[in-house]
Amino acid sequence: MKLALTALLPAFAAAVSSPPSVTIDAGAVQGGRCEDGQNAVFYKAIPFAEPPVNELRFEPPKAYKKQYSQGKLDATTSAPTCIQFSDDFTEQKLNTSALSSEDCLYLDIWAPSSATKDSKLPVKVWVYGGSQTEGSISDPLYDGCNTADAGSILVSVNYRLGPLGFMALETAGIYGNQGIQDLILGLEWVRDNIAAFGGDPKKVLLFGQSAGAENVYIIGSLPQAPSLINGIIAESGGGRVVSSNSTQQKMGASFARTLKCSSSDKSCLQSKTVSDFYAAYPADDFLTQGIGYYGGGSLSILSKGTHNFYPYVDGNVIAEDPYNRGVQVPTVFGSNSNEAIVYTLQWASQSSQIPTTSIYKDFLRHNFGNAAPLVGKAYLPSLFESEAKAIFAASSEFAQIGYNTTALEVLLAMTQVITDSTYRCPAWYGAAQATRKNIPTWTYEFSHSPTCAWLYTMDGTDVSFFGGAHTAEIPFVFGNLDNSYLPNGTCNSTAAEWHLGSQMMDLWTAMAENGEPSTQDIKWPRFQTHGKNLSTPGLIFENSTVSGTIDYTGCDLWIQVNAMLSASNTTASGTPTTVTSGPTSSPSSTQFNGATTLLSKTEGYLALSVLLMGLIAL
Numbered sequence: 154m155k156l157a158l159t160a161l162l163p164a165f166a167a168a169v170s171s172p173p174s175v176t177i178d179a180g181a182v183q184g185g186r187c188e189d190g191q192n193a194v195f196y197k198a199i200p201f202a203e204p205p206v207n208e209l210r211f212e213p214p215k216a217y218k219k220q221y222s223q224g225k226l227d228a229t230t231s232a233p234t235c236i237q238f239s240d241d242f243t244e245q246k247l248n249t250s251a252l253s254s255e256d257c258l259y260l261d262i263w264a265p266s267s268a269t270k271d272s273k274l275p276v277k278v279w280v281y282g283g284s285q286t287e288g289s290i291s292d293p294l295y296d297g298c299n300t301a302d303a304g305s306i307l308v309s310v311n312y313r314l315g316p317l318g319f320m321a322l323e324t325a326g327i328y329g330n331q332g333i334q335d336l337i338l339g340l341e342w343v344r345d346n347i348a349a350f351g352g353d354p355k356k357v358l359l360f361g362q363s364a365g366a367e368n369v370y371i372i373g374s375l376p377q378a379p380s381l382i383n384g385i386i387a388e389s390g391g392g393r394v395v396s397s398n399s400t401q402q403k404m405g406a407s408f409a410r411t412l413k414c415s416s417s418d419k420s421c422l423q424s425k426t427v428s429d430f431y432a433a434y435p436a437d438d439f440l441t442q443g444i445g446y447y448g449g450g451s452l453s454i455l456s457k458g459t460h461n462f463y464p465y466v467d468g469n470v471i472a473e474d475p476y477n478r479g480v481q482v483p484t485v486f487g488s489n490s491n492e493a494i495v496y497t498l499q500w501a502s503q504s505s506q507i508p509t510t511s512i513y514k515d516f517l518r519h520n521f522g523n524a525a526p527l528v529g530k531a532y533l534p535s536l537f538e539s540e541a542k543a544i545f546a547a548s549s550e551f552a553q554i555g556y557n558t559t560a561l562e563v564l565l566a567m568t569q570v571i572t573d574s575t576y577r578c579p580a581w582y583g584a585a586q587a588t589r590k591n592i593p594t595w596t597y598e599f600s601h602s603p604t605c606a607w608l609y610t611m612d613g614t615d616v617s618f619f620g621g622a623h624t625a626e627i628p629f630v631f632g633n634l635d636n637s638y639l640p641n642g643t644c645n646s647t648a649a650e651w652h653l654g655s656q657m658m659d660l661w662t663a664m665a666e667n668g669e670p671s672t673q674d675i676k677w678p679r680f681q682t683h684g685k686n687l688s689t690p691g692l693i694f695e696n697s698t699v700s701g702t703i704d705y706t707g708c709d710l711w712i713q714v715n716a717m718l719s720a721s722n723t724t725a726s727g728t729p730t731t732v733t734s735g736p737t738s739s740p741s742s743t744q745f746n747g748a749t750t751l752l753s754k755t756e757g758y759l760a761l762s763v764l765l766m767g768l769i770a771l
Contacts, residue, residue, distance in 0.1 A: 175349050181221070184197070211423065235253065261290050263297030265304060268306070273352070278359050294633060310340075319464060321398075321467065325422065340381045359385045362389055366391050367395075374473075374479060409421075412425050480592055483592065486584045508560045510563060513567065516567055524713070527710070534565070547617060573708070585682055596680050599621040659674075685709075
């Protein structure tokens, strides 16, 4: 018997060391094995669409239907990133050979090593964020080895960005929303092919973060959503209105002029090089005009301008604003407790100004107009006194740049205004709207302050006081908690953080498996509203996962802000601005648009909302 087992060992070793291979209609897909002890395999850079170049630039994606060369695809090398339109995105961030290219419509798959075509495992499809201007499936933060090792299939889909992914100019036959259509085609590819990799096409979760969450929210509202996905999770980006047709058409016409093309000449626009686009993007008048503080004043934290190329209601791909229509599948809406700290700290580190009460008043006035006193009263800097003192006691960074307690109180007040208006309260609205339509809905708040800096831009930064900052949950959702920042950092998370990450991975997988994010150990209570009480049961991810109460108190403030801004805009223009044509009441008998929502169609105060609609540092 011992001799027989010994004889089998070479064959067993060969089977384990041989590259994984899966056969689909296009041919054999040959992948690789995860190298850090995970029982997982990967298949990278699988084409799902024809390269969107030349005459296919600006067009809806065309499904890839060719046979692989010599019947097989080497799926071991990272895909090219789509063309990036952000100074923040660098090859340093990826630390891979994945250079940018218009030929970028590829997807990556990770699976357990034991997966077969009969496994029928739950599938999680990831949509990266990045303001609709940057992001890539090749970012090491999104590596799927750990989540596949935990027993699910992970798919990550590239989509076009910036003007190549969202430019609309109907006079030239360019209809926009190309990036959304890329994601839809990617989901159709998953539906048709994922079984070969061990996945169940009937158990597909679509999840994304920030701008990615916005795209997930949009797709989750479409009529075809139930045929493609089992549910969605919108991490810090659900519940917000999309851009208007008129804004996107103006932007397209302006960009064509900057490229020295007629607004009716698609061929001219298709003939321009990527270098031409890079030169035109920061030079375009419409993109760079300043409206409000964020558009060019002293608090220009994140962008040179206030407009950008975004998804919009085109009457075709997005027939109705998801803010009005609502999601059509079970949904988790989530936000982090201190989202905007990454933005306000960026301003603090780059600005020579120390925040004062005068600056705070200007911040409110330029972004909220005659509603500024209402917002200012609700977000008095003095309310943040104890938090400011605690940060000063724990960290010397602010004292080193000349801050006192009052300055930090102002910074924290600004942080909370942006967090609530752009992330927390839109999540509440999206959940309330879905619940009213009897769509199963859950919410969470991520409030843990990670041990390790998780973004390369945070290198050397003390993150101990960040709390639940924007993007902080991502390493936990993917289980990528060591070697931070990835891929070659030296900071490792604690055992408690690994446990938290394991719980979050399992809950996300359960959402794919069952259309409900509960596990044997953790029951996730559904979202509820009780009249004017805006608190609801939900999960709180802090030092551990707990079922508790998520307090959305104050979100009704933004209803009043919306009404005031709409009235102000009507007075200024003589024409009423329709903020939404959707439902006039939520379960609490009120209507909420959120600052991102309510301001994006109020031109006089466009800056905060449009700029922050999909902005993230990742």
